[in-house]
Structures are given as C-alpha cells and as structure tokens.
Amino acid sequence: MNKKRIAILISGRGSNMAALIGASVAPNYPAQIVGVLSNIAGAAGLDLATAAGIATATIPHRNYSSKPAHEGAINAQLDAWRVDLVCLAGYMRLLTPGFAERWAGRLINIHPSLLPKYKGLDTHARAIAAGDTEHGCTVHFVTAEMDGGPIIAQARVPVLAGDTAEALARRVLAEEHKLYPKALAMVASGEARMTPR
Numbered sequence: 001m002n003k004k005r006i007a008i009l010i011s012g013r014g015s016n017m018a019a020l021i022g023a024s025v026a027p028n029y030p031a032q033i034v035g036v037l038s039n040i041a042g043a044a045g046l047d048l049a050t051a052a053g054i055a056t057a058t059i060p061h062r063n064y065s066s067k068p069a070h071e072g073a074i075n076a077q078l079d080a081w082r083v084d085l086v087c088l089a090g091y092m093r094l095l096t097p098g099f100a101e102r103w104a105g106r107l108i109n110i111h112p113s114l115l116p117k118y119k120g121l122d123t124h125a126r127a128i129a130a131g132d133t134e135h136g137c138t139v140h141f142v143t144a145e146m147d148g149g150p151i152i153a154q155a156r157v158p159v160l161a162g163d164t165a166e167a168l169a170r171r172v173l174a175e176e177h178k179l180y181p182k183a184l185a186m187v188a189s190g191e192a193r194m195t196p197r
C-alpha cells in the first residue's frame, strides 16, 4: 500500500497527535506519520512522538523575525520529510494565506466545535453559555479563513445539565480522538477532497 506521508504540527500536549499515531500503525491505514513539528520547545507531545519512534522538530516562532520566515523554516522541514499531507493538532499559531495556499487540499485541522459555530477559542464555555443542547468537534480543510475551510467530518456530543467547560471538553476530546483518525483516512485515501470554490 502506498501510504501518504503525514506531518503533524502541535503546540502542546498532543493527545490528538497520539490518536493519529495510534491509528496509523494499522497495516491497512492509508497514512503514515513521518514527523511531528512543534513551535514550542518542550511541548509534551514531542516526548510522546519520540517514544513512538517518530522524528520530531522544534521550530520556535520566537526565533524568526516574521511569520513568513517562520513558515519558510517549517516548509523546509516538511519538504525534508517529503510530506504529502499536514495535520494541525492543537497548533496554536494562525497560518498565513500563503501557507494555506501552498498546502491547499493537503492541510487539515481539528477544531473543538460544530463549525461554523464557535470559531476561535473557548468553544466549550461559549456553547454552554449559549444554552446549546449539543456540541462537538470538526475536522476541516484549512484555508486562509480561520476555522473556515470545507468540513470533512464532525462528531456530536450532548451538553448535559450542570456541565462545566472542563467536563464538556473531556467528552468532546474523546470524540476528537476517534474523529481525527477517520477524517485523515478519508483525505489520505482520496475519499474526501477539497474542491476549489
């Protein structure tokens, strides 16, 4: 099987990254994780990746004078890994339109809300404050518009009476860990494609 070569970009704990790595070891999974890149030195996910035998790179944004310069260094590493597809998994930097354009159709993200609801941060608290009865997560293609690209897949969870943002986040995260591997498989196999607008 000709597996797609995947890089995962993280900034923190890396639980979605770990879910992707876990799924990718199945012989019939259409993607292999060839590298994990963090913009934050010491991100917990880097240790998990190393323990799984996956190459890692740390490219701190603070070392670069501009966002395009930082992204140039990221692209150089992705090219060195011969990456086909990029997964954002808790990568906490907004990317430039130029980066999104370069990777158009080959760059995906997981976001903890039922997009187009609750783009940006604090999604769980906002869903509770709005009185929503359901919440969830979305995997989508990344475009220049933050959290705005075409949706690949979603998973829903109920909002329960008395839910705190933390409790709801935990329930959503458990779904994220199932949804992201499914959505990546859909993209890697060609089942999901980004059609140009």
Ligand code: GRF
Residues within 6 Å of the ligand: 010, 012, 013, 014, 015, 016, 017, 089, 090, 091, 110, 111, 112, 137, 173, 176
């Ligand atoms: C997840 O909730 C993801 O949806 C969001 O950031 C969080 C990252 O968590 N984009 P982790 O690093 O994957 O554990």
